[in-house]
Amino acid sequence: MNQKNLAGLRARDQLLQCQRNTVIAGFSEGQLAFDPTYKYDPHCNIYDTSPKKRIPAWCDRILYQRSPKCASGALNLLHYNRREHQFSDHRPVYAIFEAKVCTINFAKRAEIEANILATLFKAPPELPRS
Secondary structure: OOOOOHHHHHHOOHHHHHOOOOOOOOOEEOOOOOOOOEOEOOOOOOEOOOOOOOOOEOOOOOEEOOOOOOOOOEEEEEEEEEOOOOOOOEOOEEEEEEEEOOOOOHHHHHHHHHHHHHHHOOOOOOOOOO
């Protein structure tokens, strides 16, 4: 396999094709700028030489989704790559993110909840007795 023909492999990548119209449509992935992660001969950097001659692919992926629930929260991908460990026929991938998270003021939330509950469950005015 020509390991530098990443564009040709990306064009036929099944996950990228499925991402448009499936349940994973709302997820993002970093750019596949690294060599495919599968299928290697055991304990080396040579792609599959078995009789099956599998086409190299990115079988190990990291997908992420930004939360629409938190306006101030943000998730930014800083780095997406693979590791060169040779303990399997896969190469593991990793991602480094910067996360800005929402914080909750629990005292203020409790105050608001108490006010809402007091308003909702206030005893109705008594009707005059006849």
